[in-house]
Amino acid sequence: MTADVVVAGRVRRARHWRLTVSILAVAVVVAFALSLMIGRTFYGPEEVLRVIAGQTVPGASFTVGVLRLPRAVLGMLVGFAFGLAGVTFQTMLRNALAAPDIIGISSGASAAAVFAIVVLQVSSATTASVLAIVAALVTAALIYVLAYKDGIVGTRLILIGIGISAILKSLVSYMIIRAAAWDLQTAMRWLTGSLNGATWSRALPLAVAIAVFTPVLLGQARHLDLLRLGDDTAAALGVRVGRTRLVVILAAVALIAFATAAAGPVAFVALLSGPIAARIVGSAGSLLVPAGLVGALLVLVSDLIAQYAFGTRYPVGVITGVVGALYLVFLLVRVNRSGGSL
Amino acid sequence: MTTLVAPQRSSDVATPRRPVTARLAWLGVVAVALLLAAVASVAFGSRVVSLHEIVSAFTGAEDGIGQAAVLGRLPRTILALLVGATLGLAGTVLQAVTRNPLADPQVLGITSGASLFVVAAIAFIGLSSPMAYIWVAIAGATVAALFVYAIGSLGRGGPTPLKLALAGAATSAAFTALVSAILLPRIEVMDDFRFWEIGGVGGATYAKVALVAPFLAVGTLICLVSARGLNALALGDDVAAGLGERVLRTRLVAAAGAFILCGAATAVAGPIGFVGLVVPHACRLLVGVDHRWLLPCSALVGATLLTVADVVGRVVARPSEVDVGIVTALVGAPVFIAIVRRLKVRAL
Amino acid sequence: MTDTHVLRVEGVTLAYGERTVVESLDLLVPPGQITAIIGANACGKSTLLRAMSRLLAPRRGRVVLDGKDLHRLPTREVARTLGLLPQSPIAPEGITVSDLVARGRHPYRGLLGRWTAEDDAAVARALDLTGTADLADRPVDELSGGQRQRVWIAMALAQETDILLLDEPTTFLDLSHQVEVLDLLTDLNRERGTTIVMVLHDLNLAARYADHLVAVKAGQVYAAGAPETVLDAQLVREVFAMNSQVVTDPVSGRPLVLPISRHHCGADRREPVALGV
Numbered sequence: 001m002t003a004d005v006v007v008a009g010r011v012r013r014a015r016h017w018r019l020t021v022s023i024l025a026v027a028v029v030v031a032f033a034l035s036l037m038i039g040r041t042f043y044g045p046e047e048v049l050r051v052i053a054g055q056t057v058p059g060a061s062f063t064v065g066v067l068r069l070p071r072a073v074l075g076m077l078v079g080f081a082f083g084l085a086g087v088t089f090q091t092m093l094r095n096a097l098a099a100p101d102i103i104g105i106s107s108g109a110s111a112a113a114v115f116a117i118v119v120l121q122v123s124s125a126t127t128a129s130v131l132a133i134v135a136a137l138v139t140a141a142l143i144y145v146l147a148y149k150d151g152i153v154g155t156r157l158i159l160i161g162i163g164i165s166a167i168l169k170s171l172v173s174y175m176i177i178r179a180a181a182w183d184l185q186t187a188m189r190w191l192t193g194s195l196n197g198a199t200w201s202r203a204l205p206l207a208v209a210i211a212v213f214t215p216v217l218l219g220q221a222r223h224l225d226l227l228r229l230g231d232d233t234a235a236a237l238g239v240r241v242g243r244t245r246l247v248v249i250l251a252a253v254a255l256i257a258f259a260t261a262a263a264g265p266v267a268f269v270a271l272l273s274g275p276i277a278a279r280i281v282g283s284a285g286s287l288l289v290p291a292g293l294v295g296a297l298l299v300l301v302s303d304l305i306a307q308y309a310f311g312t313r314y315p316v317g318v319i320t321g322v323v324g325a326l327y328l329v330f331l332l333v334r335v336n337r338s339g340g341s342l
Numbered sequence: 343m344t345t346l347v348a349p350q351r352s353s354d355v356a357t358p359r360r361p362v363t364a365r366l367a368w369l370g371v372v373a374v375a376l377l378l379a380a381v382a383s384v385a386f387g388s389r390v391v392s393l394h395e396i397v398s399a400f401t402g403a404e405d406g407i408g409q410a411a412v413l414g415r416l417p418r419t420i421l422a423l424l425v426g427a428t429l430g431l432a433g434t435v436l437q438a439v440t441r442n443p444l445a446d447p448q449v450l451g452i453t454s455g456a457s458l459f460v461v462a463a464i465a466f467i468g469l470s471s472p473m474a475y476i477w478v479a480i481a482g483a484t485v486a487a488l489f490v491y492a493i494g495s496l497g498r499g500g501p502t503p504l505k506l507a508l509a510g511a512a513t514s515a516a517f518t519a520l521v522s523a524i525l526l527p528r529i530e531v532m533d534d535f536r537f538w539e540i541g542g543v544g545g546a547t548y549a550k551v552a553l554v555a556p557f558l559a560v561g562t563l564i565c566l567v568s569a570r571g572l573n574a575l576a577l578g579d580d581v582a583a584g585l586g587e588r589v590l591r592t593r594l595v596a597a598a599g600a601f602i603l604c605g606a607a608t609a610v611a612g613p614i615g616f617v618g619l620v621v622p623h624a625c626r627l628l629v630g631v632d633h634r635w636l637l638p639c640s641a642l643v644g645a646t647l648l649t650v651a652d653v654v655g656r657v658v659a660r661p662s663e664v665d666v667g668i669v670t671a672l673v674g675a676p677v678f679i680a681i682v683r684r685l686k687v688r689a690l
Numbered sequence: 691m692t693d694t695h696v697l698r699v700e701g702v703t704l705a706y707g708e709r710t711v712v713e714s715l716d717l718l719v720p721p722g723q724i725t726a727i728i729g730a731n732a733c734g735k736s737t738l739l740r741a742m743s744r745l746l747a748p749r750r751g752r753v754v755l756d757g758k759d760l761h762r763l764p765t766r767e768v769a770r771t772l773g774l775l776p777q778s779p780i781a782p783e784g785i786t787v788s789d790l791v792a793r794g795r796h797p798y799r800g801l802l803g804r805w806t807a808e809d810d811a812a813v814a815r816a817l818d819l820t821g822t823a824d825l826a827d828r829p830v831d832e833l834s835g836g837q838r839q840r841v842w843i844a845m846a847l848a849q850e851t852d853i854l855l856l857d858e859p860t861t862f863l864d865l866s867h868q869v870e871v872l873d874l875l876t877d878l879n880r881e882r883g884t885t886i887v888m889v890l891h892d893l894n895l896a897a898r899y900a901d902h903l904v905a906v907k908a909g910q911v912y913a914a915g916a917p918e919t920v921l922d923a924q925l926v927r928e929v930f931a932m933n934s935q936v937v938t939d940p941v942s943g944r945p946l947v948l949p950i951s952r953h954h955c956g957a958d959r960r961e962p963v964a965l966g967v
């Protein structure tokens with residue numbers, strides 16, 4: 001009976017999705033734990049758990065509690081936010097390369113933050129964050145307005161985003177070069193993204209943003225999924241295309257803004273999370289949560305590699321950038337081998 | 343009875359036909375603009391120099407601070423003219439070869455490839471000869487271009503302007519990260535690199551000019567010679583082949599010329615973007631789409647544009663300066679956006 | 691069985707920006723029949739279909755569904771009554787047939803998105819009707835052109851609408867697949883009473899399969915009616931700027947348009963000769 005085949009297929013896909021998401025979640029937990037344990041001094045799971053429970057452990061309390069814990073939490077949150085926002089943009093614009101860091105949204109946030117720190121000499125991290133958030137929203141709005149011509153076409157939106165990104169990136173470079181006191185750490189953070197000097201105060205606004213905007217995105221997940229079929233088909237199936245796009249863009253931009261304000265524009269996490277999640281999950285279901293988990297995993301693992309795998313301590317953005325480069329090469333190699341299209 | 347239509351010669355392609363006098367007139371206007379730009383370049387700076395002083399600097403009539411300033415700014419002016427001409431020419435060729443109105447050395451990630459290779463060569467091979475830098479930059483430009491083209495061709499539809507732009511942006515981001523990965527442990531190199539990365543013609547010397555000139559000459563020659571081939575390419579590969587054009591060979595040769603130009607220009611002045619994007623569009627408005635006119639015009643307009651950008655950079659933030667790469671980005675990106683808005687979505 | 695919903699276009703003017711494509715057009719879609727819209731390129735037929743499927747809002751006039759303005763009805767209600775198959779639908783990479791067809795149930799899924807037995811049954815019915823049940827677990831991008839088009843129709847079928855709009859459903863298909871798709875649509879119409887409106891570029895297929903033929907010229911309805919009544923050499927000349935002879939197709943009994951070309955038509959053929967059948 002056809003109905004049985006249909007049901008069986010659906011159940012199978014749902015099971016596959018649940019399984020993959022569970023595995024990803026476990027992987028994130030493991031990476032998180034390793035981030036707390038690994039370092040110049042290795043602390044075992046028992047000591048780490050005691051620190052988290054609030055007990056005072058000589059040595060570990062500082063290293064794990066004050067240095068590593070906020071850093072790991074921040075990394076996880078940043079990765080989750082970028083992954084979620086990235087897959088949203090890619091789905092909405094129907095293009096795997098159209099990630100918010102490529103089309104200029106993160107550049108707006110980092111430009112504002114750099115401007116605040118270098119030019120306005122603002123010392124409060126919160127003020128810089130707020131400016132970054134406002135700037136990201138303004139940048140997104142600007143791109144939207146410039147791309148609007150009898151409606152929004154994804155192609156034009158992306159290209160104009162690339163143009164805006166170029167302006168902003170050059171402004172950021174200029175401000176950093178001409179800065180009177182040029183701090184390498186700060187520069188790196190705002191150019192490529194870094195988790196150095198992570199504190200709870202940096203992580204908190206982002207945590208709140210994730211708590212607020214993730215449900216918004218999840219609520220739109222089905223509509224977003226239908227947009228992949230094309231605007232016309234989605235509209236015919238009852239999706240309010242314009243409204244869905246607006247809500248989804250706002251939520252995604254907010255996530256990007258808060259995440260960039262917290263750790264800088266961590267390269268390629270937004271771009272990579274969606275395609276990696278798609279490869280793992282297949283077309284079994286919504287890619288939102290899987291992409292968020294992949295993003296978190298990516299940032300945690302990259303930060304571990306960045307800190308300890310080489311002689312120098314790299315900011316996490318450099319490692320994710322290298323991973324991004326490898327991914328682009330992988331795309332080419334895979335196509336050549338299979339002889340087909342993407 | 344129908345009559346056979348004789349196939350058109352590939353050089354008769356430009357439509358609508360502009361009168362030759364109009365084109366010459368425009369070229370003349372551009373040449374004058376170029377001269378004015380050059381004069382402005384030697385006149386303006388932290389100290390403005392008068393016309394009288396400029397003339398006497400050349401005739402060697404008097405000695406003075408004004409003359410010294412002029413002579414000091416001369417290499418910089420010459421370099422700006424050369425690099426501008428180069429970028430304008432390369433941009434036109436790239437747009438013709440990829441049939442992409444948005445092609446530009448920086449948009450396609452070519453300049454970041456050149457940077458990456460130079461940095462890698464300095465860090466890993468300990469390269470220090472300026473001549474070697476140029477060769478390495480050319481190699482980097484070529485590899486990046488091929489890489490971006492390949493990525494942009496993935497998926498349905500082949501290398502559309504949108505996909506190429508995205509591939510270029512992603513590749514630039516990746517290469518930039520690789521550059522940071524190489525440079526961070528090597529702080530001494532990093533400082534110099536940061537300044538070079540913005541793209542500027544400050545610190546120009548006659549030695550630099552002499553170094554890069556032969557490469558620019560060869561690249562320019564290759565590009566100019568490809569003019570007729572590029573005219574045919576504009577019709578599409580199939581039609582061009584039907585007209586007797588060796589499509590692949592023309593593309594490779596012209597592209598090679600563009601890569602040499604991009605590599606050399608980037609090696610000596612850092613990555614400068616948007617000149618290659620804007621200049622071809624402006625020139626098409628002036629002299630039409632025949633590359634035999636378009637290419638020389640691009641060189642002249644590019645030279646003018648970059649020199650003017652450099653002057654603006656020097657004047658706007660006196661006594662310090664805004665590097666020319668920033669100015670071209672600030673001015674060029676809005677033009678890029680305007681072009682995107684004007685083009686039909688199907689063309690993207 | 692489906693209730694009959696009546697779709698009507700009243701004095702509609704459609705434009706893209708400054709360019710007016712359709713001017714004050716009136717059209718009644720006969721319920722329970724197959725309507726084919728024909729016309730030359732860029733005459734406005736696709737634009738008209740877009741307005742009828744709510745994708746394009748009219749500058750003037752209105753599209754009326756059961757007496758109510760289509761653009762003012764709630765989106766979900768419209769999606770349960772009107773189905774659309776656009777010209778170039780996009781299938782996400784790797785999606786399976788049954789997964790894609792299941793998307794058609796979107797207008798019926800509640801807030802929590804639970805799958806009901808009715809949803810599964812509707813998907814199964816759609817697969818059976820289009821003969822794609824044995825392809826249920828195959829990825830859509832592996833299918834042939836004809837198979838893929840049948841899958842898209844299945845998705846529109848799963849929507850269980852009374853009216854189905856199709857924009858050039860047979861373009862890019864070879865002849866056997868074109869006939870396959872059109873026969874399937876006819877099955878739908880005969881067995882379930884689904885009102886079908888399709889834009890077709892092939893005049894003869896339109897003549898064979900349509901109950902109601904609408905010819906559009908320069909944004910206006912030139913003629914509307916049964917193919918036998920409406921399709922003649924004069925219509926072909928006015929709408930397609932082509933000389934022709936219209937005969938009766940010996941296979942189907944419907945009108946058949948034979949173009950009169952410069953070659954192969956005999957030197958003495960200047961005016962179409964009426965052939966009595």
